[in-house]
Amino acid sequence: MVKVGFYQGCCFQGQDAHMFETMKKTFKAIDVELVLLEETTCCGGNTIDEENRKLSYAINARNIALAEAKGLDMLISCNTCYMVIAKAKRAMDKNKKLREEINNLLKEEGLEYRGTNRIYHLLDFFRDVVGYDRIRKAVKRPLKGWKVAAYYGCHVLYPRETAVDNSDNPSSLQEILKALGAKVIDEYENKDACCGYHSFYTDKNMTLKKLDKILGSVREAGADIIATPCPLCFKSFDIYQTNMENPPGVPSSFLPELMAYAFGISKEESGLSHHLIKVEKD
Amino acid sequence: METATLKVFRFDPDKDKVPYYQDYEVPVEGTLLNALLYIKDNLDPTLSFRAFCRSEVCGSCAMKVNGKTKLACKTPMKELVETWKGKPLRIDPLDHLKVIRDLVVDIDKPIEKMKTLIPWLVPDPRVVPTDPMHESIIYPEELEAYKDQIHCMLCFSCYSACEAVEDYERYRGPFAFSRAYRFQVDRRDIETAKEKRIRYAISGGLWSCVQCQKCLYVCPKGVKPAEDIQNLRGQAVRKGFTDKxxxxxxxxxxxxxxxxxxxxxxxxxxxxxxxxxxxxxxxxxxxxxxxxxxxxxxxxxxxxxxxxxxxxxxxxxxxxxxxxxxxxxxxxxxxxxxxxxxxxxxxxxxxxxxxxxxxxxxxxxxxxxxxx
Structure with missing residues (x-):
């Protein structure tokens, strides 16, 4: 049994607590124990960086230090949390002065950033720690006949320094979907477009235009559903889609939900039956 | 010798009704620019593209390979073949710019857009001596604040890859915001100009950036426009532009x-x-x-x-x-x-x-x- 510290951010608590339940079930099936890093805070959502970058580094150095104190590597599902925290780690590792300054503040809480643990996103964790084989072996209900559009989201591929896969031609998501038995649709026109989640509260119109493009090309490519490892992209597809003037009604899924379903967990328990845009496929 | 197929975008507005792709077999050695020069020298002298310095300084050879923005002189052929696992390499001109011919694009529009953000120094007479015999000294620690931004060479890679440019006509472009920000943190620049830049940045789409980070990825010089946009947003709020x-x-x-x-x-x-x-x-x-x-x-x-x-x-x-x-x-x-x-x-x-x-x-x- 592999143990890893799970960073929840804002996406796996409160209204979205069920998403953490899904995660736990999914990971149990592939022999991974998620240890919830309860004392962590919001990563700042790449917005605190607008206020002050050092504040973003400090918040996330603290988040990382909390996992280090437990002797655990850190697993992050949200693309944005992953990127923001990975950027902070890079800054702390590279800049000795910054590290000293922030560690001085963390002392009050008895914490220290040492740079000793690894930070994983779902995709590299599945690829490097779990392995596609173990995923394949855990499948009890192959997604036969499911045509799934692979959607990565931006913050796992860009910038280069924190990317978890080849940014130009990534493959981990397709490999995972193939292991689940799905037919992967990875060539559709707007597969690399931004999901628009982050502009919903800065320029809503931009979000709706992005959704229109992505969902339109997913439909055109003949996919039944979109799969993304990022809970924010998923929310943009499932929730913000309903804000469109004419929602195309393209269903989407958060990758661990699809995995849970393929691992034999019921549609209800996997979370797939709770979406605003109904997942009709069985 | 190992070879690869380049599918190159061809379009001559004087002759062609629609663009088409032409295949060329090129050696897998050196950079993408070497491959294009090989075509020009050995296979087809009619192919047009811009290139000059061959060493990542002039910024004229930016283009797209299988949809991803690259500076041709910085991109090894070997790396492309490995990334795309032997698939043909489709070479396109940059996005969001009018094609003049083949891979040559018209860069006037983004240049004009950039100018609206006052990307130059407006000297503060209290800091910059008006007497030409006296120098205006910049100390190394001051330079630290804009040492990356000054490397922008106007290659328009970020403009091509930008998600906001794609869906918002007025959006000034990542590089334009970086070039503006560079003067926002320059002690020699007068406060009234800094205020104006923020005002113009806001009307030029400052809040429309989606923070996808593609500009950081494609910039061949390590400029981080999305982060400069964040810095400008922070400045905007601090200067009292809080209604957006x-x-x-x-x-x-x-x-x-x-x-x-x-x-x-x-x-x-x-x-x-x-x-x-x-x-x-x-x-x-x-x-x-x-x-x-x-x-x-x-x-x-x-x-x-x-x-x-x-x-x-x-x-x-x-x-x-x-x-x-x-x-x-x-x-x-x-x-x-x-x-x-x-x-x-x-x-x-x-x-x-x-x-x-x-x-x-x-x-x-x-x-x-x-x-x-």
């Missing part, structure tokens, strides 16, 4: 994360768009499902110490007053009203396993929505 939704979102993040360690997505629509209905609708929907909605996030364990760290950093950066303490007090009151105890007690009690009793039960209740 993005500015209100920033305030929400700064205040709520300090107060509770989390943002509050239930209140975001209201605090950004004045949409109270979104919260009420969601709360009602949950109540109908038999779930009680708590309007504040679960306060993070160690919250009071977290607050100290937060405030200490802001103070050091002379930004402590960006926190709206009356808003924070309101949030504190919401927390204590719901949990019938003051915030310090809650943070302590909530995490005592078993002892919190009902309080823990309550905190397991739901909070936070996600609809504008």
């Amino acid at each position: 939704p993005g500015a209100k979102k920033l305030k929400h993040y700064v205040d709520w994360i300090y107060a509770t360690g989390q943002i509050n997505r239930l209140y975001l629509p209201e605090e950004v768009y004045g949409n109270r209905e979104a919260r009420e609708k969601l709360t009602k929907a949950y109540e109908e499902m038999g779930v009680e909605v708590w309007e504040v996030p679960k306060p993070t364990k160690g919250l009071m110490k977290f607050r100290d760290i937060y405030l200490e950093i802001l103070s050091k950066e002379e930004k402590a007053l960006d926190l709206d303490f009356s808003h924070v007090r309101k949030i504190d009151k919401m927390v204590s009203d719901i949990f019938k105890a003051d915030i310090c007690t809650i943070v302590d009690r909530v995490h005592e396993e078993g002892k919190g009793g009902k309080l823990i039960e309550k905190l397991k209740g739901l909070f936070g929505g996600d609809n504008g």
Whole structure:
């Protein structure tokens, strides 16, 4: 049994607590124990960086230090949390002065950033720690006949320094979907477009235009559903889609939900039956 | 010798009605620019592309390979073949620019857009001597603030890859914001110009950037436009431009994360768009499902110490007053009203396993929505 510290951010608590339940079930099936890093805070959502970058580094150095104190590597599902925290780690590792300054503040809480643990996103964790084989072996209900559009989201591929896969031609998501038995649709026109989640509260119109493009090309490519490892992209597809003037009604899924379903967990328990845009496929 | 197929975009507006692709077999050695020069020298002298310095300085050979923006002289052929696993390499001109011929694009439009952001120094006479015999000295530590931005060579890679340019005609472009920001942190530049740049940046789409980070990825010189855009947004709010939704979102993040360690997505629509209905609708929907909605996030364990760290950093950066303490007090009151105890007690009690009793039960209740 592999143990890893799970960073929840804002996406796996409160209204979205069920998403953490899904995660736990999914990971149990592939022999991974998620240890919830309860004392962590919001990563700042790449917005605190607008206020002050050092504040973003400090918040996330603290988040990382909390996992280090437990002797655990850190697993992050949200693309944005992953990127923001990975950027902070890079800054702390590279800049000795910054590290000293922030560690001085963390002392009050008895914490220290040492740079000793690894930070994983779902995709590299599945690829490097779990392995596609173990995923394949855990499948009890192959997604036969499911045509799934692979959607990565931006913050796992860009910038280069924190990317978890080849940014130009990534493959981990397709490999995972193939292991689940799905037919992967990875060539559709707007597969690399931004999901628009982050502009919903800065320029809503931009979000709706992005959704229109992505969902339109997913439909055109003949996919039944979109799969993304990022809970924010998923929310943009499932929730913000309903804000469109004419929602195309393209269903989407958060990758661990699809995995849970393929691992034999019921549609209800996997979370797939709770979406605003109904997942009709069985 | 190992070879690869380049499928090159061809278009001559004088002759061709529509663009087409032409295949060329090129050696896999050196850079993509070497391959294009090989075509020009050995296979087809009619192929047009821009290139000059061959050493990542002039910025004229940016183009797209299988949809991804690359500077041809910086991109090894070997790397391309490995990345695309032997697939043909489709070479296209940059996006968002008019094609003049083949891979040559018209760059006038983004240059004009950039100029609207005053990307030059407007000297402050109190700092810059007017007497030409005296120098205006820049110290190394000052240069630190814009040492990356000055490397922009106008290759338009970021303009091509930009998600905001794609869907917003007026959007000035990542490089333009970086070039503007470079003067926002220059001591020699006069305050009135800095103010104007912010004003023009806002009307040029400052809040429309989606923060996808593609500009950081494609920039051959290590400029980080998306981060400069964040810096400009911070400056805009500090200079009093607080009416845009993005500015209100920033305030929400700064205040709520300090107060509770989390943002509050239930209140975001209201605090950004004045949409109270979104919260009420969601709360009602949950109540109908038999779930009680708590309007504040679960306060993070160690919250009071977290607050100290937060405030200490802001103070050091002379930004402590960006926190709206009356808003924070309101949030504190919401927390204590719901949990019938003051915030310090809650943070302590909530995490005592078993002892919190009902309080823990309550905190397991739901909070936070996600609809504008």
